Every structure is written in structure tokens, then in C-alpha cells.
Amino acid sequence: MYDGKIIFIVLDGLGDRITPQLGNKTPLQSAKTPNLDKMASIGITGIVDVISPGIAPGSDSAHLSLFGYDPFEEYPGRGVFEASGFGLDLDDDEIAFRTNFGTVEEDGNTLILKDRRAGRISGPEAKGLIDSIKEIVIDGIKFKTLHTLEHRGILIMKGDGLSAEISDIDPHATNVPVLKSMPLEKATDFKAAKRTAELLNKYVLAVYRKLKDHPINKKRVKEGKLPGNIILPRGASKKFTLESFKHRWGFNPACVAVGPLYKGVARILGFKLYDPPGGTGLPNTNIKSKFETGLKALEAHDFVFIHLKGTDTASHKKEPITKRDFIERFDREFTIILDAIEKGATVLVTGDHSTPAVLGRHSGDPVPVVIAGPNIRPDKVNKFDEISCASGGLHRIRGKDLMPILLSYTDRNLEYGLHPTNKSQRYIPHTWKGLRIE
């Protein structure tokens, strides 16, 4: 029934480190996961360097890698994926950034960043703040800011002669100064990059002046909360065209995700987006609904990507027990995925990166992977965790190797060299034509 079809499940930030609170096990190791362990026992396991060994992947480049794109060659920057997640396609004269609301304090004439998420400011408050800075024009360049979820947003700069080759305002750390954007040393158009960076710096200061005494912030301070008094742009990127997933791998893909970034990556690659009812992008999400939405999508599609964010969110909050509990809840719902394997589906479960809960941010530790399906040569591993999978039959592979491996497991690959357009071993393109008798 599901022959040749693939379910590709990513538990965001799944990989972890040994955790004293959990008896020196990782959250995944300490979780009771009879269903994932069953999948390991019938499948093949391994560990994955999603980008390359030791590299801590960003969520966007991680997913590109997992989908078989080269993160060193085909990564345009984060802004474009965030925008895509909200259905925005960039114009040629636009630069997109991911933004956070942050909290700064003045120290002389420096702005010290106290919190990168403005105390996880609520959506309605963030939206209220954005109303006052929605459209700002500086030296003829338009700055348009959009709210997405909670403290997150998108900034679009629009105007002639802009460059995305500039550094971030967001220092990605706290108790350090907010950074001045600079042209990248190796910018192809250094002058344009210098001008763009200067304009962005002006914009950030203008925003700070507008927000610092904003009534919403005054109210938050009165309530003992951190004000959202700055915008922290990062990941400048221009319009960028990536080969579609269908063209590259021959699948007709669907995406079941809630987070805008994941939807954004999938949308740019041509996945059809499905919204799972009850999905929150948090540990309280409706996991069953995600699986059911995915299985429904598998009727019309032959590749379904299901994304779960709860593992990562718990890790960023440094809550290993919340992470473990989320994994156990995932495992309980996983029976319907095991059923799909019985019905012929090839299923992969992995993470997009490690987010050790003891650390609270992404690390370069590899992530475990398990693949099960009708054509798998099983290994001797029968437990799904970081340590067990390190002895698996897949050994240590790269994120971008997964798609060729899945093509082989679903018998869709051509022999290398069989067709000159097909040196990199793809499916038979549906654009090929039959020879006609004239």
C-alpha cells in the first residue's frame, strides 16, 4: 500500500549529551521508547553529521542538508526561509532578515543585550510593538517589519543597490553589546554591502528610539517583565533559487510542520504544506495529529516530511526532563508509523542537530538515525539512542547522504553513469520523451 513511499521524521534538536539529572544518560537514552527500539531492531541505524563533523547546524541549513542539498554550496542565508515560511517570495531588490525582539540596556553609548527574546514576549505584545515600526524609510530605503510567532519576526529591506553580504546585528549571546552590521570582507560588491550595513545600523537605532518608551514596554517593566526594546536582525539573504526537491529526487513531497522556518525551507523546495490540527511547535503539540496528517498526505504524495519541535524547545529551555517526556509521548503515538512500515513504507527518524539540554543551544554532536522498510539490510542494533546507533550499520554519515540512501532503499535510483544527465544517480526524469516513428 505504501510501497516505495517515504516518511521522513525530524525530531528537532533530538541529539543530546549525558545529563546528570538523568543518571548520566541522554534524554533519548533515558526515555522509554519501545516503539522506536522496535524500529531500530528491524531497521538500520547510524549517526549523522548533518553538516559535517563538529559543525553545529542551524535549523535551516540542517534541513537543507537532510533533504540532500549541499549546505556549503546551496545555502542562501536564513532570512529567505523565514520569509518563505510566511508565504513571502522576495523581489530582486529585497533583502530579508530573521529578527527577534530583544532587551537592551544603555551603557554609556553602547547597547548591552540582556535577553535575546525579550523575556519571551507574548505574540500580541510583540505585534503591538511592531505596529509602531511597521514601515520605516531611511535614505529612500524601505524597512518593512512583520511579526511571525512570539518574539520572532521578519525584516525586509527594499531598494536599489542593496547587498546581503553583511554581518548580523544579533550577537547570538547576552551581556555583550548589540553588534554593528559590517560589510563582509569578501563581499562581491563591497561598496553596496557597506552602504546596506550602514542603513541597517541606522534602522536598528531608529527602532530602539521608537520602542524604548513605548507604552507596551512601560507596562511590561512595571510588571517586572523585560521590555522588547530592540530588533535584532540576522541572516541577511536575497532571493535565491534552489532546484526543486521533485526535480532533484523525483518525489512529490509534502510537509507537516508548524514552525515557519521549517515550512519556509519546505515551501522553497516545492513541498506541499499541510497544517496539522493542534500543532503548536511546542512540547504540548498534538503529536498524534501530526502523524495522522502525515499518513493522510501519504495518499497523494510519496514523500512526507513530519517535523516536531518539542525536543528542541525543551533543550533551549534547559529542561532535559521535559525533553525526555516529549520523546516518550512521541514514542507512544509512534505505533501508527510502525503500522505504516508493515504496509510497505520506508521510514526514517532523525534529528536536524543536537541541542543538549544541559547546554541550551545547538552543538556539533552527531544525531542518531534509524531507517526501516522493506529493502533494509538490518544491523545488530536494537535500541534507538545516540550511543547504540553509533554501532549501527550505517556508520557515521553526512546529512546529505540520506536522500541517495533513501533512493536506493526505495529502488528509485539509476546506476551511476547510466545516463549522462544523471551522473549523480537520480530517478528517471519525467521530462524524458519517447522516440517517435515519423
Added chain:
Amino acid sequence: MYDGKIIFIVLDGLGDRITPQLGNKTPLQSAKTPNLDKMASIGITGIVDVISPGIAPGSDSAHLSLFGYDPFEEYPGRGVFEASGFGLDLDDDEIAFRTNFGTVEEDGNTLILKDRRAGRISGPEAKGLIDSIKEIVIDGIKFKTLHTLEHRGILIMKGDGLSAEISDIDPHATNVPVLKSMPLEKATDFKAAKRTAELLNKYVLAVYRKLKDHPINKKRVKEGKLPGNIILPRGASKKFTLESFKHRWGFNPACVAVGPLYKGVARILGFKLYDPPGGTGLPNTNIKSKFETGLKALEAHDFVFIHLKGTDTASHKKEPITKRDFIERFDREFTIILDAIEKGATVLVTGDHSTPAVLGRHSGDPVPVVIAGPNIRPDKVNKFDEISCASGGLHRIRGKDLMPILLSYTDRNLEYGLHPTNKSQRYIPHTWKGLRIE
């Protein structure tokens, strides 16, 4: 006696998948192989992605990889190797193709491919058919067709301004239309490629018209056999110069093989060819004769490649038991190779790709490898099969890593960077000259 010498044995299509007929073991796993297991116990094992993970290698690119050439950088297309196997070196104005006789049926004005080997038509019949299409001239371009073995042949197009950057006629599948050759999207000379593709399409239709009512085909149909009524060219390639094996690795190499393709690859790389008496390229081949011919060649050479096709042929016919039996027969004859290890030879046994007998064609599953010899650091594996070798001390490596590993095991390698011409860690070239006192 064999110190520093290498025997490099390739069992074509050796790798496999679990096979219900064999108690869910692979043919190699289920075969009784005491001699190969002994080699595993004294040697080091691993699994090999001959091209890269998940990629199903073609036989030519696979052998190039195993011999230490980069299949992504140094692969000219199949035609040139097929021609080389018959002692043909291409002129600058020639394009070579591998061809099969196939069986087509008309469906409206499309030709539907019913069999890619014309019911495995016999050599004499195929030769008889070729007589009628030996030389065809279309728009001043000569098409010369040569018979090789059974349904196989070589097509050479000769004339000015031809391009090899065109797609295949052979769809590599049945019950689909014979493909129209097209210029590759990224052809360096698109106009030349377009013209070449159009000429090739005309040729294929001309051949069809000549063959469809050919007396040999009429006779075959009367006998209930499939007619060889079309030629299926694939793997267009021009003359291509590869660095010789001796220049790259410092060995003086010999080849013991029967199949034209394997001889073709070896010949292009400068191997001396030895014909083993009784070799058939089939499961009934004289294995002992191959080993004896190889050991004899090892007297005058320091690198001997021995190729056995029986494993692959059995797999393509979906006969896992024939494959297992061939492996057992190979193992029984293998004692003289074990003796050679005792006498100082370094021996490697692997496959060029997996051809699961349950699938009937090449897959991207990695192949097992074992190396034994005087300088090997053995691992804990003492059985030679896909699953056991996955726990071996070589781990998961690439095909093109094998030659540097063998150089090291025979103590022929230089330190990396020791000599500027020697970045890729080679032997001391015999072309280096002593400094002479003038």
C-alpha cells in the same frame, strides 16, 4: 616471495540484501565460506561505498573507483570502455556507445520496449542481424556497429562536429517507450549535441526498419522467441585520456577478466590483459583457472586484478541460490589465494557494487571488503559477509580510498606533502632521476 605484491579480487555484484529464500540472509551470509572467513579472521574488514553512500554504481565507474580514480571527475562514459575492451581506441571524430539488441512493439507511433536483451538472443543470431546494419551513413555521418557478446555490441558514430553530451536511447526499463536522445541541458556545445542526438534518433529508427522483418527475427518469432528488432545505444563517450595506473600508483598491473567492459577499463588504465582458459563470464566459469592465471601473472607483475562475473549474472537473473552456490565454489578454490597470503601477498576481496538477487539490478547498498597480508592490523571480525564486515576495522569507506590503503599496507606510500608532485600520497615515481655529478 610475493612481498609487496597485491592480488585484487572483485566478485561482481557481490553485495546483496536479505533474501526470504535463504532464511532472510544474504547469499554471501548463507554461503559456507570457510576460506573467506579464515581470511576475515586474519585480515581487516569493512564496508565500501564504491562511489558514495546510496549511489548504485555502474560497472565501469565502479571499477574506476576501486582502482583509485574519482568517478565524479574522471568518468568519460561507458562507450569508450566497451570499445577499449575490444581493443578499439577512438579517433577524435568518433563517439562510442554500448548497445544492446532489444525487443520493441509498436504502439501508435511509439516503440514500447518489451525486453532490453531481446530474450538474451544468441551470439550467432545477433551477429547475423548486425551484418544487415553494419555500416549505415546518415547525412554524411558513418554509423558502425560491432557485435561483442550475446545481445551486446558497440556503436561508433564517425564524422565532424559530433558531441557525446547526449542522453541515452535505452530507457533502462521495460514496458516504457524507447527514449529519444536529447542534447544534455548543460552541453558545452549545445548545437553539436542537438545535431548528434537527432542523427542518433534517425539511426535507431533506420535500424528498426531494417530489423523488424529480418529473416532471423521472423524465425525467432516463429520459435516463440523475442526478436532483436532494435539497437539501444547508451553511454555516449568520446576519446578520453586517463592517467595510467602505473603512473598513479606505481604498480605494474595485470588483469585477469573475461567480460569486455572490465578488460576495457583495465586496458585504458594500462593493465596487461591475461585470458584465463575456461573463463566464460558466467556462473559456470573456471574459477581455478582465473586464480592460477592470476598467480602466474603475479610473477611478472606486482598488482593483479582478478574479476569474476558469476555473482552478478546470477543476481541479474534473480537467482539467489545460483549466487550462493557460485560463492561457495569460489570459496573452495580460494585455498591457493590463502597460500599466496602465506607467501607474502596482500590480498583484497570485494565487490564492485551490490546487485541484490531479490531486485535483479544494481543497488546503492555498500559492499563488504576484506584485506589480508603481512602488514594488516586485524580486527575482531571473522566472517566475510555484509553484516559482519559492517563491524570491521575499516569501517565504512569509499571505493577510491582502497588504493591509498593498499599502498600503505605494502609500504609503498610517501608521507603526504613530502614531495610537491605527491600531494595525493603516492609511491616514489620511477621517473624520478638521480642527481648526477657533472
